[in-house]
Amino acid sequence: MPGTEDTTPRGATIYSVAAAAGVSIATVSRVVAGSTVVSETTRTKVLAAMDSLDYLPSGAARSLAVRQHDTHGLVLPELNGPYYAELLVGFETRAAQLQQSVMVVIANSKADRAAAVRKLATRVDGIAMLGSDSVHLARSPKPVVIIAGETQPGAEAVAAENVESATKLTEHLLNHGRTNLLFLGAIDRAADVRERYQGFVAAHMARDLVPAQPVAVEFREHAGAGIADRILSGDLTADALFCGNDEIALAVMTRLIDGGVDVPADIAVVGWDDVMTSRYVRPGLTTVRQPVQQLGAVAADRLHELVHGANFRLERQILPSELVIRSSCGCPPPHSQPATPAKVGQHQNRPRGIR
Amino acid sequence: MPGTEDTTPRGATIYSVAAAAGVSIATVSRVVAGSTVVSETTRTKVLAAMDSLDYLPSGAARSLAVRQHDTHGLVLPELNGPYYAELLVGFETRAAQLQQSVMVVIANSKADRAAAVRKLATRVDGIAMLGSDSVHLARSPKPVVIIAGETQPGAEAVAAENVESATKLTEHLLNHGRTNLLFLGAIDRAADVRERYQGFVAAHMARDLVPAQPVAVEFREHAGAGIADRILSGDLTADALFCGNDEIALAVMTRLIDGGVDVPADIAVVGWDDVMTSRYVRPGLTTVRQPVQQLGAVAADRLHELVHGANFRLERQILPSELVIRSSCGCPPPHSQPATPAKVGQHQNRPRGIR
């Protein structure tokens, strides 16, 4: 049917604005790129044309031409919770400063992750991945940085410090006179939990004590309650619980209290992460705070450098964690029970007496 | 310098695998696309070539060719907290099911958002944006769906129900015999808070009561503590506090309790969002749960349809919220104080006596 025009407006391209402005596409490209060589008068013409045509450059075309995506990939496990949000904020913020976009994908199973990574690699310059117990990323075509996981052949790793803090935390419990500590968490899933257990073991060894085997628990609240029930029923015995993260610590502790046990008098409980709830609950949960946001930022940073030719760092970068002593470990509660959060950045530690 | 080769390996392209497999690029493209027409023997050849060359397609080139990014954009404000993580999970998961990648950008100021949106629009097919009090997105070249905000000319909106739930919650407080309710939250920032105040007002009107003006507070914990101090000092008076979100509700309530007031006997406190802390704190915080994850999923869904030619929906889609009655409102605490979270999806409401 002659004369029938395509009705779907295809959007302005560099060609249409060039035509509208009466210049070549090269010139348009120059003003878009902010090149200083173009004369003021033509620049104005071009700008006007772009505006009237509502011109929007094609990122794909640009990427193809410059052979670079200018975007970072971020692979996260499905778990929600504040941890991931913070990590994303740190990562995205730093990436943005570096003029990089960020593409995120959430994957759970190893299979999902592998597939996700391959697809992602198609549209980014590099990939940051939370947790290393993940893809066998041999021959990964793009730079990879692993967050909170172990270093791997083709990748670089950044993580929050675990072993030392776990050791300190365990010692703290031991110093409180506890003799039967239990470690709650599955050490075969994630490297960071494994490292926390290492610290747990190390502290025992240092005193010629024999550490208990870890009790595998999912990092979900209901799992924590389950453990508490086993303790209440006498199936499990302990006078101190070292929990792999705050969620289960909170769940266990609360259920224990509901079940009539006195925390921390009968059983001390400590966690990991310092989630918001930990400072609101009574007794306040003793835990460890990780520099999560900074972790994301550093990952974005390293990734950017790798993409731009930097060499892989042989050993992973460790960011310091910080013990947050409250009262679930046996320390006396502060007299005024200040529930208001301390300003972040200030030390919240207030070790007392013991240790 | 003749004979000097470029040492940086440029990565395999469709051309190199075609050559290696002894076929044309069209054929390679076909097997990559999973076309069924190609013979089994050649497919194997191509697959082998791809594998040995470690071929990774260029997403940019593909996007350019098909004139589509197959990517959804998501614009978030900087605030962290579980809300955003959940939203992201819902959005990404649904997008993935639709074969779409997702690019996220975090922006705070209006200026940031405007800039971010324009840059984003360059690499995605459509944009979802949390909150509408944002960009004047006139002539936005790509489809936009607004999450938890008001509908706008060029966009579609999805949101959790606010007014009705806020009305109910207010009525609940009124039914408890409270006569001096205060609304805590800045209604000039976000549409959803505005709507909650509307419900607050509506409930008052229905009883010929005159609602108090909203007390502007930032949604940060320290701000909540500040309000509590004003109440403790007598600067502010109330027997019930309707807080714009759980963070400030928690902060206010805790500080109030530390200051010696009996919550809820002296002052009732309710919040919004049902964060984890709300079910751990004592008294349990009465609040409202929004289908955040679903909100993200619906946004991704609608965006996808808009991108593929669907018409804008004139009125926004409202997802139902749910009252979560605990005891900070004045209701008696459950006898067993079950802190374990109810399975999500089950009704957690247990209204009693009153209303």
Next chain:
DNA sequence: TTGTATGCGTTATCAC
């Protein structure tokens, strides 16, 4: 079933 040729919208290298 497979190959050829063209277009997708930029950037960048040359000339002019």
Next chain:
DNA sequence: GTGATAACGCATACAA
């Protein structure tokens, strides 16, 4: 200063 024009890596209509 500005304008041709060749990549960039893929999809696809059309031939064969």
